[in-house]
Amino acid sequence: MLGYYNKLSSEVYDIDKYIGLSFGDVEFYSSRLASCGGNVLEPGTGTGRVLIPLLEKGLKVDGFDISEEMLKICRNNCENRGLHPKLFKGKMESFSLDTEYDAIIVPTGTFLLLHKREDSLSALKNFYNHLSDGGKLILDIFLQTDLTVGNVSTRTWKSHNDGIITLESKIVEVDFIRQYTISHNRYEKWNNGQLTETELERFPLRWYGVEEFKTILEQIGFEDIIISADYNLGNYPTNSTQTITFEAIANK
Secondary structure, eight states, X not given: OOBSSOHHHHHHHHHHTOTTOOSSHHHHHHHHTTTOOSEEEXXXXXXXXXXXXXXXXXXXXXXXXXXXXXXXXXXXXHHTTTOOOOEEEOOTTTOOOSOOEEEXXXXXXXXXXXXXXXXXXXHHHHHHHHEEEEEEEEEEEOOOOOOOSSOEEEEEEEOTTSOEEEEEEEEEEEETTTTEEEEEEEEEEEETTEEEEEEEEEEEEEOOOHHHHHHHHHHHTEEEEEEEETTBTTOOOOSTTSOEXXXXXXXX
């Protein structure tokens, strides 16, 4: 199936970005949400790498994902730790809830999977509409530094059942006008030298300029925007390899 975050890719995500791993984001988000007494929402929650430590700190966090496989792993990871958050399937651009949130968080560049501009704008408007007055959006992006079409990269992981999962990835399309790349990924699972599963994945990623994204947030209605690089609050980015975090307030 040529989608993304199906069975093998979700398993790899859980192995590669395991619960307890932080890129500095877990501590940063924990700090920025420490005074949040209300509900928090994490769109694109994945397997729970950020969700679970926030729950363990006593925050009230709901999560959703477009991938059933990711949600299945996330539920299992939560249950193993005695946690029972509200988790559901949904899309960033179209989820609709009665709940108003004090904060919405989208760590690790997950937002960039919305490679169509109209979808990303709809998602940001949807976030704004689901925030309470004075609620905050905290969202990570990163810049695309590899725009080479056709170069193949490979990675290997040991799976949970002592098999091997390999990933072969290459960029097949770069759209400089619409600002996105499309990669094709091939996952293979091997047990005792035998190929047991294969999964193909079409993986889109969008990019934004830093000031471009700030302007988009302002046009939607967000205020008091703080831009941080590599999870150092208020440190404006200085190079293309840094993770860039936007924190913005919905004043209604």
